[in-house]
Amino acid sequence: MVIEKDLVIIGGGSAGLAAANAAYDSGVKSILIVEKGPFLGGILNQCIHNGFGLHEFKEELTGTEFFTRLTVESEKRGIEYRLNSFVTKIGEDKSVYYTNKEEGYVRVKAKAIIMSAGCYERNAGAIGIPGDRPAGVITAGQAQLYMNEYGYLVGKKVFILGSGDIGLIMARRMSLEGAKVLGVAEIMPYSNGLNRNIVQCLEDYGIPLYLHHTVSHVWGKSHLEKIEISEVNDALQPIKGTEQVFECDTLLLSIGLIPYNNLLNQLGLPTSRSRGAWVNEHMETKMDGVFSCGNVLHVHDLADNVVAEAKVAGKAAALYLQNKLPRHEELILVEPGDGVGYTVPCEIDLENAEEKIPVKFRVRKPTKECYITYTFNGEVIKKIYKQTIIPSEMEIDPIPKDLFKGEKSGKLVVSLTPKEVK
Amino acid sequence: MTERDLICIMCPNGCHLHVDKGLNVTGNKCPRGVAYAKAEVTHPTRVVTSTVRINSKELRVCPVKTKDPIPKEKIFDIMAAIDQVHLKTPVHIGDVIIHDVCGTGIDVVATREILS
Numbered sequence: 398m399v400i401e402k403d404l405v406i407i408g409g410g411s412a413g414l415a416a417a418n419a420a421y422d423s424g425v426k427s428i429l430i431v432e433k434g435p436f437l438g439g440i441l442n443q444c445i446h447n448g449f450g451l452h453e454f455k456e457e458l459t460g461t462e463f464f465t466r467l468t469v470e471s472e473k474r475g476i477e478y479r480l481n482s483f484v485t486k487i488g489e490d491k492s493v494y495y496t497n498k499e500e501g502y503v504r505v506k507a508k509a510i511i512m513s514a515g516c517y518e519r520n521a522g523a524i525g526i527p528g529d530r531p532a533g534v535i536t537a538g539q540a541q542l543y544m545n546e547y548g549y550l551v552g553k554k555v556f557i558l559g560s561g562d563i564g565l566i567m568a569r570r571m572s573l574e575g576a577k578v579l580g581v582a583e584i585m586p587y588s589n590g591l592n593r594n595i596v597q598c599l600e601d602y603g604i605p606l607y608l609h610h611t612v613s614h615v616w617g618k619s620h621l622e623k624i625e626i627s628e629v630n631d632a633l634q635p636i637k638g639t640e641q642v643f644e645c646d647t648l649l650l651s652i653g654l655i656p657y658n659n660l661l662n663q664l665g666l667p668t669s670r671s672r673g674a675w676v677n678e679h680m681e682t683k684m685d686g687v688f689s690c691g692n693v694l695h696v697h698d699l700a701d702n703v704v705a706e707a708k709v710a711g712k713a714a715a716l717y718l719q720n721k722l723p724r725h726e727e728l729i730l731v732e733p734g735d736g737v738g739y740t741v742p743c744e745i746d747l748e749n750a751e752e753k754i755p756v757k758f759r760v761r762k763p764t765k766e767c768y769i770t771y772t773f774n775g776e777v778i779k780k781i782y783k784q785t786i787i788p789s790e791m792e793i794d795p796i797p798k799d800l801f802k803g804e805k806s807g808k809l810v811v812s813l814t815p816k817e818v819k
Numbered sequence: 820m821t822e823r824d825l826i827c828i829m830c831p832n833g834c835h836l837h838v839d840k841g842l843n844v845t846g847n848k849c850p851r852g853v854a855y856a857k858a859e860v861t862h863p864t865r866v867v868t869s870t871v872r873i874n875s876k877e878l879r880v881c882p883v884k885t886k887d888p889i890p891k892e893k894i895f896d897i898m899a900a901i902d903q904v905h906l907k908t909p910v911h912i913g914d915v916i917i918h919d920v921c922g923t924g925i926d927v928v929a930t931r932e933i934l935s
Binding site: 433573 | 826
């Protein structure tokens with residue numbers, strides 16, 4: 398079957414829904430959201446905890462309440478969607494191919510595409526823990542799905558590797574449901590979760606956090622029986638003699654998220670250091686009319702920031718469809734400098750840019766008393782003092798367009814510089 | 820009141836706060852740390868989120884929350900109360916699932932639309 402749409406959105410989570418609503422409000426009426434799961438809302442379906450919406454809706458919501466706000470808006474606009482539908486390919490001609498039970502294999506001829514497919518969890522295969530390969534070693538997000546949507550507690554005696562927010566939130570959730578959470582091991586010397594989660598998910602339940610530790614062995618014939626943790630040295634290798642053994646039936650892994658950017662990778666589109674697509678200030682990739690936003694572009698810590706970014710992509714797709722988003726040859730490249738992991742965007746087309754350009758980035762390690770320095774063509778154009786800056790919180794900084802003084806090409810470097818000693 | 824060491828959660832600084840027997844706070848870089856530490860030591864509160872069973876075709880459980888923060892020491896009593904509930908569809912966001920849970924004066928409400 399072949400159908401035609403002006404805009405196809407791949408992924409109906411917070412990014413896809415917010416992008417669809419924004420595109421509709423900017424004049425695009427022919428929109429199709431293709432969603433892999435059985436519901437709209439994406440990962441927020443399993444996020445029953447609160448802490449969402451403070452920026453976007455000015456009130457504290459749970460994840461499920463947050464995505465419902467977005468689906469209510471998309472229903473009002475009558476935005477079309479398909480559930481349980483998997484996109485297999487994007488063609489060079491911007492055809493989107495998806496498949497589902499009812500329609501079989503469908504080709505959608507699209508004029509513009511927004512990629513908003515989210516991210517996936519790093520799993521046991523990625524870190525190769527020595528020892529057996531029993532059942533009971535699962536990612537924290539998978540355990541969260543089982544718990545919060547299917548109603549299954551995956552284990553009774555749990556250890557958690559990685560101090561990312563999902564792992565911390567699952568430590569609390571499983572404790573509340575009667576499991577014993579024995580501890581959380583974090584290989585880095587600092588936690589990767591928000592302070593709020595360290596306090597309210599670990600300290601509240603007396604769960605110890607082992608910093609600079611990793612799981613060095615797992616044992617179990619068919620199901621997990623015990624694990625060993627060890628302190629690590631500066632090269633992050635286990636130190637002999639520091640081993641501690643815990644009997645447990647479950648090891649949750651909260652060891653990182655990776656943008657699920659495969660479809661754009663298949664098109665050969667360039668990527669950034671975030672492992673998402675290379676985009677400009679309008680979230681447009683290097684392929685005309687193909688945009689990317691949300692966790693498929695770079696992993697966010699707040700759904701509110703995903704929505705803000707998706708609105709930019711949705712509006713931009715509308716501009717593109719109205720032939721109001723021309724490409725210009727002169728571009729400003731944005732590069733991560735010292736201490737900065739990646740930036741979004743990777744390039745700025747100053748002629749198209751709005752008055753303030755949000756530049757987002759993450760630092761590589763926690764740093765106290767430093768400056769974020771913006772250097773354009775060798776000259777410092779902006780400097781912001783930060784008392785503390787940490788990798789687990791994404792920085793967003795609106796850069797005023799006039800700082801570039803009309804210069805439309807060159808290189809903007811974002812770096813972390815120490816406070817001068819007087 | 821005993822002495823307590825806390826990590827402030829008001830901002831990324833994560834100041835290590837110390838509260839002494841006379842409710843004096845040290846280690847804070849700003850006044851928000853003092854307010855946080857005093858509240859946390861005298862009457863700590865939390866929002867509890869969990870799920871209750873439901874007779875839905877699509878989902879086995881419906882997410883719920885306490886509408887406002889409840890005293891921290893009541894968390895497990897509230898979890899036990901939530902555990903007793905079986906819901907029937909349809910359920911709407913904000914529907915009261917338990918009125919005045921465990922005498923806190925606070926309701927447990929649904930946080931998801933489950934129509935069938």
